[in-house]
Amino acid sequence: NAGVTQTPKFQVLKTGQSMTLQCAQDMNHEYMSWYRQDPGMGLRLIHYSVGAGITDQGEVPNGYNVSRSTTEDFPLRLLLAAPSQTSVYFCASRPGTNTGELFFGEGSRLTVL
Amino acid sequence: RKEVEQDPGPFNVPEGATVAFNCTYSNSASQSFFWYRQDCRKEPKLLMSVYSSGNEDGRFTAQLNRASQYISLLIRDSKLSDSATYLCVVNKRGYGGSQGNLIFGKGTKLSVKP
Numbered sequence: 001n002a003g004v005t006q007t008p009k010f011q012v013l014k015t016g017q018s019m020t021l022q023c024a025q026d027m028n029h030e031y032m033s034w035y036r037q038d039p040g041m042g043l044r045l046i047h048y049s050v051g052a053g054i055t056d057q058g059e060v061p062n063g064y065n066v067s068r069s070t071t072e073d074f075p076l077r078l079l080l081a082a083p084s085q086t087s088v089y090f091c092a093s094r095p096g097t098n099t100g101e102l103f104f105g106e107g108s109r110l111t112v113l
Numbered sequence: 114r115k116e117v118e119q120d121p122g123p124f125n126v127p128e129g130a131t132v133a134f135n136c137t138y139s140n141s142a143s144q145s146f147f148w149y150r151q152d153c154r155k156e157p158k159l160l161m162s163v164y165s166s167g168n169e170d171g172r173f174t175a176q177l178n179r180a181s182q183y184i185s186l187l188i189r190d191s192k193l194s195d196s197a198t199y200l201c202v203v204n205k206r207g208y209g210g211s212q213g214n215l216i217f218g219k220g221t222k223l224s225v226k227p
Contacts, residue, residue, distance in 0.1 A: 031213060042219035043157070043200070050213070058214065090156055098145070098204070098213040104156035 002026050006091050006105035013081045013112045021076040021108050023091030029103075031094045032074040033058070034066065036087040037107075043090065049074055050097045081112045116140060119201050119218040127226055130191045134221045136184040136201030145204040146177055148186050150197045151220065157200055160186075191225045198222045 004025045013019055025032065033048035035058075045058030049068040063085060065077040074093075078085060089108045094100040119136045126132050138146075146163035161168065163175040163184055174187040184201055201218035 033214070035217075040219070043217040045214055045216075048214060094213075096213070101159045102149075102157075102202075102215055104158070106156050 004091055004093055004103050004105035006089075006108050008108060009106065010109050011111070013078075013110065015082060015112060017081050019078050019081065021078075021089055021091070021110075023074045023076065023105060024072050025074075025091075025093040025103070026072065027093065027095070027103070028071060029093035029095050029100075030071070031097050031100075032068065033092050033102075034064070034074070034076045035090045035092060036060065037090060038087050046076065046089075078110075083112045086110060086112045116205070116216045117201055117203050117218040119199075119221050121219060121221060123222040123224055125224045125226060126191055128191055128193060130225075131187065131189050132191055132223060133188075134186045134199050134201070134223075136186075136218055138182050138184070138201075138203045138216075140203070140205065141179075141182060143203045143205070145215075146175075146184050147202040147215070148173075148175060148184075149200040149202055149217070151200055152197045157217075160199070188223075191223075193225050193227065196223055196225045 007022045034046040035043040037043045044060045047066040049055045052071050055066050091105040092102045094102045116139050148160040149157040150160040151157040163177045167176040172189045176185045198220040200220045205214045
């Protein structure tokens with residue numbers, strides 16, 4: 001019962017480096033999303049996808065790219081890491097665009113020095 | 114007005130107490146409402162959906178007041194294991210695919226003491 005799998009769980013980057021957070025789900029969910037969680041800010045939506053080949057911006061998309069080439073995978077790319085991107089990142093999926101429980105991965109803790 | 118607002122707490126209560134969390138939302142077109150629970154350094158997990166008529170799941174009761182745009186969660190007979198942060202969640206009614214996006218409140222932290 002894998003559900004939503006995120007890798008890596010922990011990462012330290014230097015300012016200006018790039019990296020990709022991987023997310024995969026094995027539940028055949030149409031909808032996938034990335035959130036970041038910061039103290040005092042709650043969960044904020046970065047990007048989301050309603051199906052393979054379709055992505056759109058959430059509340060805080062700047063500095064991040066996503067793609068959805070398959071139903072299962074939804075990677076999040078940080079292009080030029082900045083200290084402001086230090087956060088906990090959660091990938092989440094749900095069966096349909098408007099319905100169903102949102103299932104989260106275990107999170108990826110990113111520190112940008 | 115923030116889209117979803119919650120009292121941040123913390124709520125410190127003894128075992129066996131009844132505790133209530135409140136939440137307000139700003140978009141009157143929102144259609145789906147949930148309470149999620151998040152344990153320390155873990156991912157959020159669905160606690161319960163909130164229905165218009167109110168609903169109960171064991172010691173947990175959720176209520177929705179659409180006129181006031183207000184959601185509540187009542188926990189009766191608190192257990193130590195109820196200690197967590199409780200997140201109020203509302204769907205965002207936008208255009209196109211964004212309609213299903215969920216907006217999370219900042220959460221209310223509950224600590225149940227022996």
